[in-house]
């Protein structure tokens with residue numbers, strides 16, 4: 686199809702489109718060629734708006750929520766199960782060390798002998814290790830390390846399976 690002599694100039698047509706009324710626009714309503722031209726212009730304008738619009742599409746929130754719902758290990762549940770373990774292990778360890786005077790005094794004596802009596806260096810080391818093993822401090826230390834490893838493993842797994850922003 687080629688523009689007929691009755692068809693208005695495109696520039697006039699688009700000016701009247703902006704204005705919302707005019708003889709060229711009235712003609713376009715009945716002319717297939719001009720209607721097609723206007724429709725093409727509308728689509729182009731829509732694409733330009735979409736490019737210039739920084740706002741995400743209205744379906745984004747729904748898509749994100751659906752994605753979160755299908756995640757096998759929700760971030761919050763993993764986090765909330767890890768935090769009490771860390772707090773409990775720290776509290777138990779600190780509580781036992783503070784309330785166990787025997788362990789602290791033996792450890793202090795062993796350390797003091799290291800600095801005051803050079804000849805008792807090896808003895809001091811041995812008794813210090815003994816004090817730790819004989820009291821609860823040793824098992825507690827092992828327990829603390831185990832709990833820490835469990836917590837760190839959980840956090841590492843969390844990072845590994847967490848949603849990757851670059852894949853969105």
Ligand SMILES: [Zn+2]
Nearest residue numbers: 692716718719
């Ligand atoms: Zn026309």
